[in-house]
Amino acid sequence: MSSRARTIFFLISAAGLAAVFAWGFRDAPPLGDYRGPYGNVVTQVAVYERHATDVVNAINYDYRGFDTLGEEFIFFASVLGVLLLFRPQKEKENEGKNDSKEQEHLEEELPVSDTLRVSMQLMVVIMIVFGVYIAAHGQLTPGGGFQGGVILASAPLVVYLSGNAETFERIVSSPLIKLAESGGAAGYAIVGAAALFFGAHFLTNIIPLGMTGDLFSSGTIAVISALVGLEVTGGFVLLMKTYLQEIIVAHGGKK
Amino acid sequence: MLNYLTYIVAAWIFLWGLYGIVTSKNLVHQVVCAAVLQTSTYVLLLGIGFKVGGTAPIFADIPVGTSVVDPLVQALMLTDIVVEATVMALLLSMVVKSNEVAGTVDPEELRVLTG
Numbered sequence: 251m252s253s254r255a256r257t258i259f260f261l262i263s264a265a266g267l268a269a270v271f272a273w274g275f276r277d278a279p280p281l282g283d284y285r286g287p288y289g290n291v292v293t294q295v296a297v298y299e300r301h302a303t304d305v306v307n308a309i310n311y312d313y314r315g316f317d318t319l320g321e322e323f324i325f326f327a328s329v330l331g332v333l334l335l336f337r338p339q340k341e342k343e344n345e346g347k348n349d350s351k352e353q354e355h356l357e358e359e360l361p362v363s364d365t366l367r368v369s370m371q372l373m374v375v376i377m378i379v380f381g382v383y384i385a386a387h388g389q390l391t392p393g394g395g396f397q398g399g400v401i402l403a404s405a406p407l408v409v410y411l412s413g414n415a416e417t418f419e420r421i422v423s424s425p426l427i428k429l430a431e432s433g434g435a436a437g438y439a440i441v442g443a444a445a446l447f448f449g450a451h452f453l454t455n456i457i458p459l460g461m462t463g464d465l466f467s468s469g470t471i472a473v474i475s476a477l478v479g480l481e482v483t484g485g486f487v488l489l490m491k492t493y494l495q496e497i498i499v500a501h502g503g504k505k
Numbered sequence: 506m507l508n509y510l511t512y513i514v515a516a517w518i519f520l521w522g523l524y525g526i527v528t529s530k531n532l533v534h535q536v537v538c539a540a541v542l543q544t545s546t547y548v549l550l551l552g553i554g555f556k557v558g559g560t561a562p563i564f565a566d567i568p569v570g571t572s573v574v575d576p577l578v579q580a581l582m583l584t585d586i587v588v589e590a591t592v593m594a595l596l597l598s599m600v601v602k603s604n605e606v607a608g609t610v611d612p613e614e615l616r617v618l619t620g
Contacts, residue, residue, distance in 0.1 A: 253528065253613065260527045264520050271516045280508030282557035289554060289575030293562055296576075303565040305573075309580040321584040328591035335598045391565050396587040463565070482587060489594045496601065 301459040302389040302468035310394065311474040315453040318474075319438055322481065326435045329485040336492045362413045370412035377405040385479035389468035395475040399482025406487055410494065422491040427484050434481025441470055441477065511552025519545035532600040532610045540593055547582050554578035 279285050292313065293305050302308040310318050385398025410418040421427075445454040453470070460467035522542025529535040554575030560567065562576035604610050 257528055260524065264523065268516060268520060271512075275509070275512045278509070278512060278553075281511050281552055282508075282555055284554065284556035284559070284575060286553070286575055286577070289577050293564075293573050293576060294569065297564050297569050303563060305562040305564065305576040306579045306583060309576055310583060314577075314580060318584055321588050325588050325591050328588070328595040331595045332591075332598045335595075335602050392561070392563060394583075396583060400587060400590075485591060489591065492598075493594070 297462060300455060300468055300471060301462040302471050303463060304389055304391060304394070306392070307388045307394045307475060308468070308471060311388075311471045311478070312453075312455055312468075315442070315470075315474065318478075319442060319453070322435055322438055322478065325481070325485055326431070329431065329488055332489055332492055336496050366412050367414070370408055370414070373408050374405045377401055377408065381405065381479075381483075385476060386465065386472075388475040389471045390463065390465070395478025395480075396482055399479040400486060402479070402483040403486030403490070407490055410490075418494075422487050427487050427491075429484070430480040431484025431488055434477045434479070434484060437477040437480070438474055441474055511548060511555075515545045515549035515552065517545075518542070518548060530611055530613065532603060532612055533597065535612060536593060536596045536600060539596065540589065543585075543589055546585075550578040550582055 284290075292309060296305045296308040296313075297303060300308045300312055302312075381398045381402035381404075383398075384393035384401055385395050388394025388398070406418055406421045409421060442453040445452060445456045448454075448456050450456055455469040455471070457469035457473065459469045466472065519542055522538050522540075522545065525538030525541065526535055529538060554577065556572060556574050559572050559574040562573040562579070564571075567573075600610060603615065607615055609615065
C-alpha cells in the first residue's frame with residue numbers, strides 16, 4: 251500500500267472511529283457531574299478500613315493491589331526486555347572496537363569544577379532524602395513507591411550529568427541495584443502470598459493497621475509502597491545504565 | 506458543548522497520535538506518537554473522575570466525607586505513567602536494534618522479514 255493510499259484509508263477509518271466514539275459517549279455525563287458510585291464509596295470507607303489518608307494509594311496497593319502487581323510485572327518485564335536487547339555481544343565488540351577505546355572515552359572527561367561537584371553532591375543528598383520521604387509517606391500524603399522511586403533513580407543521573415562518569419559507573423554497577431529491582435518485584439508477590447498463610451485471600455492486608463496518620467500505619471500498603479519504590483529505583487537505574495553504556499559503545503565505535 | 510470538551514480533547518489527542526503512527530517516517534517519532542496516543546487516556550480518565558467542587562482525595566488534613574474527586578481513576582493513571590516510561594524505553598531499544606540490523610529507522614523500508 252502506498253503511503254498516500256494508507257493516509258486516505260486512515261482518514262476514513264479515523265472518521266469512523268470518531269463517529270463510534272461520539273456515539274459511545276452520547277449519554278456520558280458532562281464534565282464535573284460525577285456519577286460513579288465506586289469513587290464515592292471508597293473515599294468514605296478507605297480511611298476507616300485501611301487507616302491510610304491517601305486514598306489513591308490505598309486503592310493502588312490494597313483495594314486494587316492485584317492489578318498493581320500486574321503493572322509491576324509489566325514494568326519488570328520491560329526493564330528485562332531492554333537489558334536483554336542491549337546485552338553485551340561478544341563477537342561484535344571484538345570486531346571494530348575494544349575496551350581500551352571505551353576506557354579512553356571515559357578518561358577524556360573534562361575535569362569537574364569544584365562548584366559543579368559541590369552543588370552535585372548537595373543535589374544528590376537532597377534528591378535521596380526527598381525520594382525516601384516521598385516513598386515512605388505514600389500512605390499519608392501524595393506520593394508512594396512509584397513517585398519516590400523515580401526521584402531516587404534520578405540521583406545517579408545527576409552524578410552522570412555533572413561529568414562524574416566513573417562515580418556513576420560505580421553506583422549503577424553495584425549489585426544492590428539488581429537486588430532492589432528483583433527484590434522489590436518478588437517482595438510484592440511475597441507480601442501478597444504471606445496472607446495465604448494466615449488463611450486470608452491473596453494480598454489481604456494482614457499487618458496491624460496502626461494509628462491513622464502515623465508513618466507506620468496502613469499495614470501492607472506502606473510495605474508494598476516501599477517495595478515498589480525499591481523496584482522502580484532499581485529498574486530506572488538499570489535502564490539509564492544500559493542506555494548510557496550503549497551511547498558510550500556507539501561513541502567509541504565511531505572514533 | 507463545553508461540558509463535553511474532555512471527551513472531545515481525549516478523542517482529538519488519540520486520533521492525532523494514531524495519525525502520527527500511521528504516517529510516521531521514523532521509528533523514534535512513531536514511539537513518541539504512541540506516547541501521545543496514550544496520554545489521551547489520562548485526559549479521558551481524569552475527566553470522568555472530576556467532580557465540581559471536589560478536592561484531592563487525601564484525607565491527611567481534611568475530614569472524611571469532604572467532597573473529593575474520584576481516586577480510582579487517579580490510581581489507574583499513577584501506575585500507568587511510570588510503567589509507560591519503561592515501555593517506551595523498551596520500544597526505543599527495539600528501534601536501536603532495528604537500526605543496527607536493518608540500517609534504517611524508516612518503517613517504510615522495513616518490509617522484508619529477516620532472521
